Amino acid sequence: MLFNSLSFVVFLVLVLGLYYSNIFNWNGKKRMLLFFSYVFYGLWNPPLVVLLWISTIVDWQAGKKLALLEDSKKRKLWLLLSMSVNLGFLAFFKYGDFLLENFTALMNLMGVNYEAQPMDIILPMGISFYTFQTMSYTIDMYHRKIERARTFLDFALYVTFFPQLVAGPIVRAQDLISQFYEEKKATVQQFLWGLFLLTIGLFQKVVLADTLLSGTADRVFGSKDLLHSLDAWTGTLAFSGQIFFDFAGYSTCAIGIALMLGIYLPDNFKYPYASIGFSDLWKRWHISLSTWLRDYLYIPLGGNRQGITRMYVALMLTMLLGGLWHGAAWTFVIWGALHGIYLVTERYLRNHFTLKINAWNGILLALLTYFLVNVTWVFFRAREFSTAKNMMTSMFFLNEEGEKILYTLDIIKVFVVITGLFLCHWWMRNTSLKEVAKKTNPWTFALFWALLLFGVIISQGSGEQFIYFQF
Amino acid sequence: MNLKRTFFLALGIGLILIIGWEWYWRSQGRVTGIDDNKALWARQMNKIKAPGTDQVVFIGSSRILFDIQKEVWRNHSTKEPIMLGTQGATPLPTLRYLVEETNYKGLVVVGVAPDIFFWASKEDDWSWKRIKTLLDYSDDQTYAQRINQQLSIPLQRSFVFYRDGDEEWSDDVDLKTLLKNARWGERPGPIQPPFYNFEDVEVDRNVAMSEKATNDTVLAHSVIKAWGLDEWEKEINDSTEYDKMQKDLQLKRKDVLTYFLTYADQYTQRGGTIVLVRCPSMGKYRELEQRDYPREQFWDSLVIKSKLPAIHFEDYPQLQGLNLPELSHLSKEDADYFTLELIKIFEEQGILTKPN
Numbered sequence: 001m002l003f004n005s006l007s008f009v010v011f012l013v014l015v016l017g018l019y020y021s022n023i024f025n026w027n028g029k030k031r032m033l034l035f036f037s038y039v040f041y042g043l044w045n046p047p048l049v050v051l052l053w054i055s056t057i058v059d060w061q062a063g064k065k066l067a068l069l070e071d072s073k074k075r076k077l078w079l080l081l082s083m084s085v086n087l088g089f090l091a092f093f094k095y096g097d098f099l100l101e102n103f104t105a106l107m108n109l110m111g112v113n114y115e116a117q118p119m120d121i122i123l124p125m126g127i128s129f130y131t132f133q134t135m136s137y138t139i140d141m142y143h144r145k146i147e148r149a150r151t152f153l154d155f156a157l158y159v160t161f162f163p164q165l166v167a168g169p170i171v172r173a174q175d176l177i178s179q180f181y182e183e184k185k186a187t188v189q190q191f192l193w194g195l196f197l198l199t200i201g202l203f204q205k206v207v208l209a210d211t212l213l214s215g216t217a218d219r220v221f222g223s224k225d226l227l228h229s230l231d232a233w234t235g236t237l238a239f240s241g242q243i244f245f246d247f248a249g250y251s252t253c254a255i256g257i258a259l260m261l262g263i264y265l266p267d268n269f270k271y272p273y274a275s276i277g278f279s280d281l282w283k284r285w286h287i288s289l290s291t292w293l294r295d296y297l298y299i300p301l302g303g304n305r306q307g308i309t310r311m312y313v314a315l316m317l318t319m320l321l322g323g324l325w326h327g328a329a330w331t332f333v334i335w336g337a338l339h340g341i342y343l344v345t346e347r348y349l350r351n352h353f354t355l356k357i358n359a360w361n362g363i364l365l366a367l368l369t370y371f372l373v374n375v376t377w378v379f380f381r382a383r384e385f386s387t388a389k390n391m392m393t394s395m396f397f398l399n400e401e402g403e404k405i406l407y408t409l410d411i412i413k414v415f416v417v418i419t420g421l422f423l424c425h426w427w428m429r430n431t432s433l434k435e436v437a438k439k440t441n442p443w444t445f446a447l448f449w450a451l452l453l454f455g456v457i458i459s460q461g462s463g464e465q466f467i468y469f470q471f
Numbered sequence: 472m473n474l475k476r477t478f479f480l481a482l483g484i485g486l487i488l489i490i491g492w493e494w495y496w497r498s499q500g501r502v503t504g505i506d507d508n509k510a511l512w513a514r515q516m517n518k519i520k521a522p523g524t525d526q527v528v529f530i531g532s533s534r535i536l537f538d539i540q541k542e543v544w545r546n547h548s549t550k551e552p553i554m555l556g557t558q559g560a561t562p563l564p565t566l567r568y569l570v571e572e573t574n575y576k577g578l579v580v581v582g583v584a585p586d587i588f589f590w591a592s593k594e595d596d597w598s599w600k601r602i603k604t605l606l607d608y609s610d611d612q613t614y615a616q617r618i619n620q621q622l623s624i625p626l627q628r629s630f631v632f633y634r635d636g637d638e639e640w641s642d643d644v645d646l647k648t649l650l651k652n653a654r655w656g657e658r659p660g661p662i663q664p665p666f667y668n669f670e671d672v673e674v675d676r677n678v679a680m681s682e683k684a685t686n687d688t689v690l691a692h693s694v695i696k697a698w699g700l701d702e703w704e705k706e707i708n709d710s711t712e713y714d715k716m717q718k719d720l721q722l723k724r725k726d727v728l729t730y731f732l733t734y735a736d737q738y739t740q741r742g743g744t745i746v747l748v749r750c751p752s753m754g755k756y757r758e759l760e761q762r763d764y765p766r767e768q769f770w771d772s773l774v775i776k777s778k779l780p781a782i783h784f785e786d787y788p789q790l791q792g793l794n795l796p797e798l799s800h801l802s803k804e805d806a807d808y809f810t811l812e813l814i815k816i817f818e819e820q821g822i823l824t825k826p827n
Contacts, residue, residue: 001615006622043615192474211647408656438472446480453481454488458632459646 001043003198003253004206011040012257019261026183030153033261037162041125048124051089056159058085059134060152066141067148075142082138086131094128096121098328126166128325132292134159137173139296146174154180163257167250169268169288176263184262193434196449197256200433203452204249211459212417213242216410221381225390228402230411232394236374238414239381241421244273247286273373274425276357276365278342281373289325293318311347316340326380331388334379342372363426370422489632496631496644505627505672506636507558510620513609515553515676519575528553528575530562531582532598534750537670537800539580541677543810548817549826554676556582558638560602561591563730566745568606570734576743578822583749583773585764592726624674641665666697669797679803685796694797700755717763724769728776735777746822747774747781748813751790756798782816 001008015036019029042049062082069075091099096119107114137158140146149155158177164170186194220227220235227235251268258265268288275281282290301314316337323336357365378395382388394402428436437445505511519528527550529535536556544552555565562581569575591598623635634645641652642665654662669684669691684690735745749770752760764770766783774781784790789812793805801809817823 005615005619006626007615007618010618010622043618044613046614189472189474192478195478196474207646211645211650215647215651404659406659407654407662408658409650409654413650442473442477442480446477447484449477449481450484450488453485454492455646457485457489458492458644460634 001040003250003257004202004210007043011036016260020185027153029183030157030180033162034153034157034160037157037160037165040162041160041165044125045122048122051093051124051127052130052160055086055089055131055134056156058082059138059159060149060155062138063141063148063155066138079138079142083135086135089124089127090131093121093124095324095328129168129170130159130165132289133170136170136292136296140173149173149177150181161258161263163254163261163263164265167247167254168286169251169254169265170292171265171288175266179263186260186262190262191260194256194259194261196437197252197259199256199449199452199456201249201252201254201256202456204245204252207455207459208417209242209245209249212413213238213245216406216414217242217381219405221383221387221391223390223403223405224387225403225405226399227390227394228400228404229394229398231402231404231406232391232399234406234411234414236378236381236391236395237418240273240370240374240377241414241418243377243380244269244421271425271428273370273422274366274429275369276362277346277369278339278372279346281369282339282343289322293322293325297321308351312344315343315347319343329383331379331382331385334388335376338376338379342376366426367422493630493632501631501642501644503628503631504668505624505674506634506638507670507672507676507678508620508635508637509605509608510612510616510635511672511674511676512555512557512605513612514620515555516606516609518551518553519555519569519573525549525577526551526553526575527578527580528569529556529580529582530565530569531556531580531748532560532562532584532587533558534584534752534800535580535582535748536678537680538582538750538806538809539813540679540803540806540810541673541675543807544814547811547814547826548823550578550823554678557602557605559587559598560605561587561596561598562602563591563727563734564599564602564606566731566734566738570737570741572610576738576741578744578746579738580746580748583747583770584752585749585760585769589720589724589727589764589769592723592730638668640668642667664696665693667693669694671803679806680796680800682803685794685802685804688796691796698756698797698799700759700798703759704755720763724772728773731773732777735779739779744822745777745779746817747777747779749781749783749785751784751793751795751801751809752799753795754798780820780822782813787812787816 001011015033018024018032024032038049038052041052059082062078065078066075069078100116100119104114104116137146137149137155141148149158154177157180158171158173161171161176217235217239220231221239248269255265255267266288268286270284270287272281272285275284298314298318301317302310303314304311317340319336319340320333321336322339323332323334326332326335355361375392378391379388382391393399440448519526527544527548529539529552533556536554536558539552539554539556541552541554544550556562562583566579566581569579587598590596593599594603620635623633626633627635632644634643636643639648639651641648652665667690669681670678671681672678684694738745766785770781770783790809793809794802795805796802800806814823818825
């Protein structure tokens with residue numbers, strides 16, 4: 001079920017109605033939330049709920065054993081079981097065809113005549129999110145960093161909680177499970193702030209991503225021709241805005257919906273396009289994934305405590321795997337590799353040069369960071385290398401002879417939205433929406449809120465899926 | 472920060488804006504209506520997947536969609552009409568789907584519009600892609616999408632501003648279409664003429680020409696312009712290009728016939744009945760069809776090779792002189808008449824039995 005759909009409106013009203021009614025006690029409410037979380041997922045593809053159940057049961061059992069057992073070998077085996085099941089799901093459902101394709105290519109390269117039919121496996125929505133979430137639980141249990149979940153119901157709800165089930169934020173057990181132990185009820189202020197976040201999230205998705213930017217990005221990246229530089233740049237900028245508004249929109253909706261239930265979810269985005277450098281970017285973009293990769297991949301690989309070379313290797317590996325997490329294609333690996341190279345270069349420069357950041361050089365560095373991020377988006381969005389190659393040629397060789405496929409208004413529209421986006425991120429860099437809202441006159445705030453709502457209603461859209469659902 | 476007050480203010484302002492928006496579009500003469508979208512099409516397809524009654528399935532492009540009126544069909548025949556005809560779509564992938572993906576073996580009426588039927592021979596042709604999108608959607612449709620459509624119907628019936636379409640008609644009033652229509656300059660080439668909605672759609676996917684399109688000659692002419700007949704006519708000016716186009720067409724005709732005959736044979740062999748129907752066209756449209764798709768080479772050849780029952784409007788005096796305001800589709804009144812006459816012809820030819 002999509003947040004930007006009529007069925008979700010009915011679903012949410014029903015869930016909130018039951019949640020705030022006196023029909024259930026707290027355990028009953030949690031059961032109700034769990035049941036509706038399965039409905040939320042199952043209305044997309046009912047049989048795939050079984051995967052959620054398997055993941056839940058295996059990790060619950062593993063967590064229990066990890067809490068009780070002292071024998072380090074047995075503990076390791078339980079951890080391995082949990083990892084195998086979760087990574088096995090990912091390997092089969094997400095990377096099955098990709099692995100087969102590459103195996104076939106390798107065989108052919110070695111002169112072995114081998115052909116395989118694609119398996120055409122359906123990709124369960126949000127599988128990368130909930131498997132990472134449950135793995136974090138067992139890994140933390142293994143390291144005895146957290147207490148095991150008190151009840152199976154709490155744990156199942158942690159895995160399945162519908163606001164963040166299919167596209168995050170990837171929440172750590174200690175941040176969410178403990179919230180289920182005592183009855184939660186949003187105050188009026190919390191509930192309305194949650195509703196405001198839901199409105200702003202929907203506005204980002206429906207109006208900014210789908211209505212204003214997606215058409216241009218799709219047109220440019222769907223073209224097989226060598227494009228005019230202006231068209232190529234407009235398409236890339238449009239995609240940079242689309243993916244931000246799409247994903248940040250989803251996260252904002254998720255945080256808002258959870259807050260309406262009195263549950264806190266962590267921020268997933270902090271105005272990333274005003275980042276100064278790539279370390280800063282990854283503290284602001286998809287924060288829950290970047291911290292997951294830091295804690296469960298980068299640090300175990302050595303982090304920055306085992307010498308510079310090891311650190312660079314760890315960084316590159318983390319970003320390559322981070323790229324592959326997004327999708328089973330080599331273009332995503334290139335995307336990750338570019339980010340790895342940027343991070344390594346930045347660390348190198350920081351170790352050798354000192355620069356005091358002020359407002360003037362800060363904005364220039366932010367623009368440079370945004371420019372480099374856009375280069376990576378080309379590989380992220382292009383379905384094939386040939387498209388990426390054409391785009392890079394058009395963007396960097398200032399191709400005046402290239403095909404013009406965009407209307408003047410499309411170009412203006414994208415540049416206005418992207419300039420607004422960048423300036424907004426720069427302005428909000430060191431503050432938060434709540435801080436700004438507190439300082440805003442109620443009439444101005446109300447007018448802003450009403451315009452967001454109006455924008456969503458007059459745009460409607462045809463219920464486009466969120467981009468990150470495929471990851 | 473008093474959010475309660477802010478919320479009620481926002482709600483009030485929001486309501487005023489929405490009411491004003493709705494009022495504005497109504498004052499511009501816009502009316503409410505159901506959108507002929509993917510979900511509506513899938514509802515029809517789902518009826519075939521689970522057949523409960525004696526059915527007749529219509530496949531093809533917009534002519535069969537506009538010219539067959541389901542209520543007339545229901546009232547004068549015992550078979551429940553299922554409408555899978557789609558604007559601009561070739562019937563070939565739907566026929567393949569019926570043969571390979573369903574157990575249906577009832578009556579299938581194939582609408583043959585020559586410039587679509589014989590043009591789209593490959594999967595990357597526009598007309599092929601259009602119907603492929605619908606077939607894929609119908610296969611992949613989620614329960615949530617079905618619920619969304621059910622919920623959207625009362626909204627579509629109540630509000631002018633609420634659209635649930637996939638087609639982006641030039642007179643849609645969602646923000647994306649409004650911005651699209653505001654294009655200026657000809658950077659990537661000439662701007663296409665606007666293509667206004669000229670249909671009334673029912674939930675059972677009965678589609679009829681709107682009263683406005685029937686009576687308003689300005690709207691009818693804007694639709695004719697959207698057919699691009701002038702551009703089509705100009706193709707003949709360059710004789711080398713024209714010869715090349717004719718050669719391409721002959722190749723396409725061959726591919727289309729091979730594809731169609733393969734699945735038509737399979738379908739008839741399992742006991743199904745297929746009837747070919749050529750719905751009316753007129754004026755310049757008809758002339759250009761005759762110029763590039765001469766009946767003898769295209770329609771007659773299809774009928775002879777397939778050995779299927781076939782009805783061409785030119786062969787029946789009662790199907791002459793009908794009203795096609797934009798040269799390609801019948802007005803609602805004449806579509807009712809056409810449907811009734813078609814049923815009679817089917818009965819005469821033994822394709823349908825007369826109801827008791």
